[in-house]
Amino acid sequence: MKIVNNKKIILAITDDFKIRCSIEDNLKYLGFEVTAIIPEVTEKFEYRNFKEWALNFIRKNLFRDKEYKKTLRQNFEREVLLKKLSKADYTLTIRADRFEDDFIHKLLKCSPKNYSYQWDGLKRYERIIKLVPYFTKFYVFDKTDLSQKNKTYPTTNFYFDCYPHLLENRNPKYDITFIGSYDNRIEKLIPICESLYNKGYKLNIFLFCPDEREPNSYPFLKHSRTPFSYYEYLKIISDTKCIMDLHHESIHNGLSFRSFEALGYNKKLLTTNLSVKDYDFYNPQNVFFLQKTNNLSKMDEFLNSDYKEIDPVIKNKYSFTNWIKYILEIDGHTPIEIP
Incomplete structure (x- = not known):
């Protein structure tokens, strides 16, 4: 059941329990072209050149410095994520706190429509608070997190209707x-x-x-x-x-x-x-x-x-199809409130 025709969406999401795969399935089922980006980089670390390898060898063996390679690895992982970014119609970030600020800022340049959903309480990850204003809309499912007037918006979790x-x-x-x-x-x-x-x-x-x-x-x-x-x-x-x-x-x-x-x-x-x-x-x-x-x-x-x-109208309100239409502000959605 398509609701869009090949609209591009970047899905930046943690890979916990592979729920990301089901979100991809449902997005594709609805006609989206999906680029999924997870913070857990799986690509094998490689030195960019001989100089990096040699400098790490010297610092590790002569000065017992293991931080240099750690920094190289972090830079490598950051570059891997950034290379996956491209222009899109929408971006949807779930658990924005799992991504570095530099990545978030570059992600937001990929589209004029950038949305975020935090499926954990904001108080659990305090760093997320400063990221809220950067998004077009930032959604939460805990009523107590709506206290930031005009900054956070209500939603709930959902069920997948592509299965x-x-x-x-x-x-x-x-x-x-x-x-x-x-x-x-x-x-x-x-x-x-x-x-x-x-x-x-x-x-x-x-x-x-x-x-x-x-x-x-x-x-x-x-x-x-x-x-x-x-x-x-x-x-x-x-x-x-x-x-x-x-x-x-x-x-x-x-x-x-x-x-x-x-x-x-x-x-x-x-x-x-x-x-x-x-x-x-x-x-x-x-x-x-x-x-x-x-x-x-x-x-x-x-x-x-x-x-x-349950009344189909009520049931469908909590389907992924209505959820994503509501989150991305696509016409024809039923608004979702937190009672």
């Missing part, structure tokens, strides 16, 4: 799925999962443990050193009835992607984020609030009831 095949699974294998990082949320996760497991629910609980830490062994828990790509994650949740969402209360107040994945792929949602109630897609038949383990007695009724279809 209609993910809606085809009518007989999911699992009742409840949670996939996330091993962090302080495990203190909430384990008691909830123990109660659900003891009630006989089929759980698919997966934690990523990048260091030596590993959670204790539980029959319902799997863990890995490496995360799934975002598309792999979407395929996994297509095989579940419910998605579990444990809110990062100390990081932000906005809704995570879990709420919109549930909406987009017709899944029920188990969440600790009470602000879901404020959104127009909320329906108590589809959302169960995990406040205390003692309210799990009502889980049977919730899980055994049918998913309540």
Whole structure:
């Protein structure tokens, strides 16, 4: 479903969980010509000439100076990113704090229409504050970050609508799925999962443990050193009835992607984020609030009831298609507010 004909867009984005690949997929699905630039340079470092190599050899071996090569590597990585820049109709930067100021300023010269979205709270990365005024519009999903009047604009996260095949699974294998990082949320996760497991629910609980830490062994828990790509994650949740969402209360107040994945792929949602109630897609038949383990007695009724279809007008508002039209100020979008 094209909304543009070969409009060029530069997507500058962190490569966390490969969600960048799904954003590229959806942009191309809508007719954009995409140049994706990630701050994590994968090109192998090379000396530009013999002089650089020789000078580094001398400084490293005679003066034990390892900073010179580090500086050369940083300059190399900066040049790699800058070479990817070209004229475009739009630029969209997600997590601008992950890029150096020099790159941001040169990026903004590539197009008269430059937009940014910060899907983490502004307070978490203070450097981002000074970058806000440079963009045509700077979008945030946490209501508390709208305090900068006339500088930040509201939006939410979204679900990808370029993968209609993910809606085809009518007989999911699992009742409840949670996939996330091993962090302080495990203190909430384990008691909830123990109660659900003891009630006989089929759980698919997966934690990523990048260091030596590993959670204790539980029959319902799997863990890995490496995360799934975002598309792999979407395929996994297509095989579940419910998605579990444990809110990062100390990081932000906005809704995570879990709420919109549930909406987009017709899944029920188990969440600790009470602000879901404020959104127009909320329906108590589809959302169960995990406040205390003692309210799990009502889980049977919730899980055994049918998913309540959401008004297509409301549902489409949170699709990537409407999201990108709203972000880039393309005609025909539905405005997105934070309740």
